[in-house]
Amino acid sequence: MRHLIKNPRDFWAGIMFLGVGGLFAGIALTYKLGTAARMGPGFFPFFLGVILAILGLAIALTALREKNKGPGVEKFHWGPVFWVLMPIVVFGFGLKIAGMILMGLFVVIVSSIGSEEFKLRPTVWLAIGLVIFCSLAFVAALKLPIPLCPGFEFFEQFRLCRV
Amino acid sequence: MELLANLQLGFGVALAGTNILYCFIGVLLGTLIGVLPGIGPVATIAMLLPATFVLPPVSALIMLAGIYYGASYGGSTTAILVNLPGEVSSVVTCLDGHQMAKQGHAGKALAIAALGSFFAGTVATLLVAAFAPPLAELALKFGPADYFSLMVLGLIAAVVLAHGSLIKAVAMIVLGLLVGLIGTDVNSGVARYNFGLPELIDGVGIGPIAMGIFGFGEIIRNLEHGQKRDVFVKKVTGLMPTWQDLKTSTMPIIRGTMLGSFLGILPGGGPILGSFSAYTLEKKLAKDPSRFGNGAIEGVAAPEAANNAAAQTSFIPLLTLGIPSNPVMALMIGAMIIHGIQPGPQIMTANPQLFWGMIASMWVGNLLLVILNLPLIGMWVKLLTLEYRFLYPAILLFCCIGVYSINNSWMDVLLAAGFGFIGYLFGKLDCEAAPLLLGFVLGPMMEENLRRALLLSRGDPAVFFTRPISATLLVLAVLLLVIVLAPSVRKKREETFVEDV
Numbered sequence: 092m093r094h095l096i097k098n099p100r101d102f103w104a105g106i107m108f109l110g111v112g113g114l115f116a117g118i119a120l121t122y123k124l125g126t127a128a129r130m131g132p133g134f135f136p137f138f139l140g141v142i143l144a145i146l147g148l149a150i151a152l153t154a155l156r157e158k159n160k161g162p163g164v165e166k167f168h169w170g171p172v173f174w175v176l177m178p179i180v181v182f183g184f185g186l187k188i189a190g191m192i193l194m195g196l197f198v199v200i201v202s203s204i205g206s207e208e209f210k211l212r213p214t215v216w217l218a219i220g221l222v223i224f225c226s227l228a229f230v231a232a233l234k235l236p237i238p239l240c241p242g243f244e245f246f247e248q249f250r251l252c253r254v
Numbered sequence: 255m256e257l258l259a260n261l262q263l264g265f266g267v268a269l270a271g272t273n274i275l276y277c278f279i280g281v282l283l284g285t286l287i288g289v290l291p292g293i294g295p296v297a298t299i300a301m302l303l304p305a306t307f308v309l310p311p312v313s314a315l316i317m318l319a320g321i322y323y324g325a326s327y328g329g330s331t332t333a334i335l336v337n338l339p340g341e342v343s344s345v346v347t348c349l350d351g352h353q354m355a356k357q358g359h360a361g362k363a364l365a366i367a368a369l370g371s372f373f374a375g376t377v378a379t380l381l382v383a384a385f386a387p388p389l390a391e392l393a394l395k396f397g398p399a400d401y402f403s404l405m406v407l408g409l410i411a412a413v414v415l416a417h418g419s420l421i422k423a424v425a426m427i428v429l430g431l432l433v434g435l436i437g438t439d440v441n442s443g444v445a446r447y448n449f450g451l452p453e454l455i456d457g458v459g460i461g462p463i464a465m466g467i468f469g470f471g472e473i474i475r476n477l478e479h480g481q482k483r484d485v486f487v488k489k490v491t492g493l494m495p496t497w498q499d500l501k502t503s504t505m506p507i508i509r510g511t512m513l514g515s516f517l518g519i520l521p522g523g524g525p526i527l528g529s530f531s532a533y534t535l536e537k538k539l540a541k542d543p544s545r546f547g548n549g550a551i552e553g554v555a556a557p558e559a560a561n562n563a564a565a566q567t568s569f570i571p572l573l574t575l576g577i578p579s580n581p582v583m584a585l586m587i588g589a590m591i592i593h594g595i596q597p598g599p600q601i602m603t604a605n606p607q608l609f610w611g612m613i614a615s616m617w618v619g620n621l622l623l624v625i626l627n628l629p630l631i632g633m634w635v636k637l638l639t640l641e642y643r644f645l646y647p648a649i650l651l652f653c654c655i656g657v658y659s660i661n662n663s664w665m666d667v668l669l670a671a672g673f674g675f676i677g678y679l680f681g682k683l684d685c686e687a688a689p690l691l692l693g694f695v696l697g698p699m700m701e702e703n704l705r706r707a708l709l710l711s712r713g714d715p716a717v718f719f720t721r722p723i724s725a726t727l728l729v730l731a732v733l734l735l736v737i738v739l740a741p742s743v744r745k746k747r748e749e750t751f752v753e754d755v
Binding site for chain 2: 101103107111126127129133143153164165168171179180182194195199200206207213221235236
């Protein structure tokens with residue numbers, strides 16, 4: 092199997108397009124297709140999905156040809172993926188409950204762990220500085236409706252817009 | 255002279271006290287963020303978009319345009335000093351700019367980039383002012399079929415001008431179109447592809463996609479490669495180019511400006527192609543091509559001028575047709591809609607203040623860039639010496655706050671994280687993300703125009719070939735494809751993008 096795929100990056104990209112296109116086309120069938128003159132909600136996405144699947148298949152097939160030989164897919168580094176994306180997800184879920192002060196500290200400190208040269212102390216100072224800056228710039232000055240620290244009136248009084 | 259009267263109106267708006275201030279803030283913030291390694295204009299604009307919400311629409315768009323120029327110039331600074339292009343269009347600037355920096359001419363390279371950009375910006379502003387009105391008038395004659403064909407042409411041009419595999423770029427566009435269809439179908443009211451989530455009924459915003467793919471995805475990539483950076487800080491002296499330098503650079507700047515202005519108008523073109531082809535052209539014309547790649551000042555001047563000219567003229571399709579020609583313009587459309595402005599040919603007549611104010615502010619923004627950057631280079635250099643381990647958590651936090659603030663939606667933050675992973679995956683599979691963003695913005699517009707065109711023709715697809723405008727556009731699209739697929743051109747195209755990079 093492995094030696095058949097001459098260009099792994101193209102091959103897997105093709106498989107991805109094939110799968111996603113098929114998925115979109117399949118779901119589109121559950122909506123009303125309609126006719127060309129009276130297009131239903133499923134008409135355009137169905138055909139796009141089919142086109143994407145065909146393109147994906149073509150890409151995957153050309154990746155089997157010797158003359159398209161290409162480098163393998165680079166290894167996934169799950170460390171950076173985790174340390175960058177996990178704090179963002181927590182920020183998304185926690186912002187309205189815990190407020191930007193806590194979530195901001197969390198994002199900065201936890202995401203820093205993803206770096207090879209992580210040191211705790213400077214990171215904590217950086218986090219405190221950034222959170223103060225963001226509170227002043229985005230909430231106090233630009234008046235964006237971001238909860239700072241729900242439950243603590245002292246912080247919330249700086250907000251002009253409330254959620 | 256209608257043009258002069260219009261420009262006068264525009265400058266009246268752009269130079270009004272608060273607007274020039276916002277233009278200044280935009281340019282400053284744009285440069286500040288754009289100078290950070292690994293952040294291109296798309297992520298910068300997406301990040302700073304919420305900062306414009308409190309402003310009136312005209313000021314907001316002027317500030318966003320300022321952010322764009324600032325970010326582009328900041329990208330060139332990083333390219334010259336650190337050899338890290340923040341965006342594809344400054345890849346070429348790295349080649350000779352960084353060599354100049356290594357030889358101790360960093361100041362000169364930065365100055366010639368600023369001056370070249372300013373010249374290009376001035377010419378391109380005039381071009382926009384001269385060509386936008388007649389084009390907008392022509393655009394008013396467009397029917398749904400014509401619009402659909404125009405978008406087809408635009409998307410095909412985007413593919414042709416993208417670098418890397420053609421067929422993958424097409425697939426990325428189609429994928430973008432599909433992602434753009436997520437959310438409620440305006441005609442039937444059916445919620446499509448929302449997987450039962452009420453948060454997705456309004457569709458996916460451009461903010462989470464841009465921030466996820468171009469911001470978060472990029473950070474992950476930077477982290478896995480580790481940071482090998484060599485900054486030439488102490489050597490930034492001798493800012494002023496000599497007469498000899500100016501003389502050598504004049505023609506390249508003029509040629510770069512012409513090439514960039516033209517390529518910027520093409521849908522899908524924009525700064526990337528402009529800078530690549532300007533560099534190639536200079537290398538072809540040079541008496542001694544071997545100097546290129548070893549610190550030739552023309553190799554900085556021409557692509558920087560082309561880059562900036564194209565950045566400006568790419569506003570022409572946006573302002574006249576309401577069609578974005580590159581991802582940055584796609585974001586600008588998103589920003590306009592957020593501010594309640596429907597992009598399209600009617601802007602010029604319905605909102606001349608906005609239209610001409612924005613055009614005039616382009617020139618003002620370019621002037622501010624020169625004034626701002628030459629004295630502040632020292633400060634940008636300081637920023638560049640910041641270690642990445644302190645930089646990226648800050649960028650992450652700004653992105654999180656930015657993406658949340660666009661709609662005050664926690665779902666957008668999660669979506670951005672998801673697109674961050676998708677962007678990382680695309681990078682692994684060599685799939686360029688820019689066409690996806692274009693497709694994403696055009697998806698709903700294409701569907702709507704296709705639907706209207708076929709409704710009017712009672713389902714007869716011949717309408718696309720019988721209307722003269724539509725037929726012309728489609729013929730152009732086919733021609734483009736044929737040219738690119740022709741074996742000789744294909745080889746040439748691959749060479750252009752591979753050369754020295």
